[in-house]
Amino acid sequence: MSTLGFERHNHARCIRSAVDAADALCATRGLRFTPLRRRVLELIWQCHRPVGAYDLLDQLKSERDGAAPPTAYRALDFLMENGLIHRIESLNAFVGCTHPDAPHQSQFLICTSCHRVAELSDPAIERQIDTKASGAGFQPERQTLEVTGTCDACAVTR
Ligand SMILES: [Zn+2]
Ligand SMILES: [Zn+2]
Ligand SMILES: [Zn+2]
Numbered sequence: 001m002s003t004l005g006f007e008r009h010n011h012a013r014c015i016r017s018a019v020d021a022a023d024a025l026c027a028t029r030g031l032r033f034t035p036l037r038r039r040v041l042e043l044i045w046q047c048h049r050p051v052g053a054y055d056l057l058d059q060l061k062s063e064r065d066g067a068a069p070p071t072a073y074r075a076l077d078f079l080m081e082n083g084l085i086h087r088i089e090s091l092n093a094f095v096g097c098t099h100p101d102a103p104h105q106s107q108f109l110i111c112t113s114c115h116r117v118a119e120l121s122d123p124a125i126e127r128q129i130d131t132k133a134s135g136a137g138f139q140p141e142r143q144t145l146e147v148t149g150t151c152d153a154c155a156v157t158r
Helices: 011-029 035-044 053-063 072-081 123-135 152-156
Strands: 085-088 093-096 107-111 117-120 145-149
Touching (some): 011 035, 035 053, 035 072, 053 072, 072 093, 085 107
Antiparallel strands (some): 085 093, 107 117
16 A cells, blocks of 8 residues: 555545455454445545545445434544544645554655645654753644645656
8 A cells, every 4th residue: 555645546446445454443443444434434535635534424425315324423533533634724624544543643745735734653753843842841632644745747747
């Protein structure tokens, strides 16, 4: 699986391996990967652009004759809690995690032109922030690092 969504790749394989990884992770943890949870994960993985909760509900509605299941938000919470998706705070939207098997801090690269997002999870960056923070007399818990810019594909078409 490609770490960076900006590279050309077979995205169908991306979706498949994300769903397979979720399946395996739920089985290991004894969690139920319900059809709704699976569908919400697939919708978020449709492309490497973050999906907002309202858009997600709209898509579920159109698939299910006008009724978004009341459990849709809980499905989102479930996927978040289990590290299968991340929320991009600055966009208030969700992206699939590329390696949900281990807890990690993420650094997100956000293309402001095509709106695709790639996830880095570089422990060196994480450690650096931790070290600087404790040097400043601060105990960090969660790091939210969102970097905006232009991906290579958008840069050449400019
Ligand atoms: Zn992909
Ligand atoms: Zn992740
Ligand atoms: Zn781009």
